Amino acid sequence: MDKNLPAKALSYSNDGDMYFSNGEYTKALSSFEQALDIYKTNLPPNHPYIATSYNNIGLVNDNMGEHAKALLSFERALEIYKLALPPNHPELATAYNNIGGAYRNMGEIAKALSYYEQALEIGKITLPPNHPDMATSYNNIAAVYYNMNDFSKALSSYERAVDIYKVALPPNHPDLASAYNNIGFVYTKTGKYSEALPYYERSLKIRKIALPPNHPNMATSYNNIAALYEKMGEHAKALSYYEKAEEIEENDEEIE
Incomplete structure (x- = not known):
């Protein structure tokens, strides 16, 4: 194997990670696919790097709404991990989580829960x-x-x-923002609007620090807060947040 190829594949993967973090999913997909092509040509078929590449491609497709494509990539990753890794390896848990996510996005809730629970059981055995x-x-x-x-x-x-997350991650990590957002969403769904708002605001505060200003998750935060204010009858505040979300969405359309 060309000694430069692994470094080139890793470079493509790193580029893909960067694009993915910035919400630039088309560029991320291209980078991850180029990494996969190099790995498939130069590594054994059950090498974990190939599985990781399939996993990355699946994540991008899932975020782009291509859930059936994502599921196929996640399942290929899982097949390789099962052959290449010990039975309770954390990467297997990641694969189960990702498959569960694809099923959930496709509306197959029972299958999703089954895969998520398998991931949790592995985590309990292998992780702090x-x-x-x-x-x-x-x-x-x-x-x-x-x-x-x-x-x-x-x-x-x-x-x-x-x-x-509060123990394991930096205080401004995007995953913590997503977790706060989710709690806010549950409180909104159950009509506890005054309890939802602080969680949405914490999520937005982190995202303003951690994400580019036109990231899709910024629009999500603004839309959630706007919808909440609308439910609370505060229409002027709702309109202000809707406009911020719309500005991001329009910019995103122009980029594409």
Whole structure:
């Protein structure tokens, strides 16, 4: 194998990570696919790097709404991880979580919960209790309970995720922002608007620090706060936040 190829593939993967973090999903997909092509040509077919590339491609497709494509990539990653890694390796838990996410996005809630629970069980065996991946599992299980309208269980699992993220991550990490946003969403759904607002505001505060100003998640935060103010009858505040969200969405359309 050309000695320069692994470094080139890693460079493509790093570029993909950067584009993905910035919400530039088309560029991220291109970078991850170029990394995968190099790995498939130069590594054994069951090498973990190939699985990781499939996993990355799946994540991009999932975020682009291509959930069936994402599921195929996640399943290929899982097949390779099962052959290449010990049975309770954390990467297997990641693969189970990702497959669960694709199923949830496709509306197959029972399958999603099954994969999320498999991921959580591996995490309990292999990871410290405050590892970020444990928070991810609780967050994912909470999302399924939310889809099942079991808001009490959803809130409990989201709160466990936040407790872990607060210990395991920097205070302005995007995952913590997402966790706060999710708790706000549950409170909104159950009509507890005054309890929802502080969580949405904490989420937005972190995102302003951690994300580019035109990141799609910024628009999500503004839309959530706007919808909440609308439910509370504060229409002027709602309009202000809707306009901020619309500005981001228009800029995103212009970029594409």
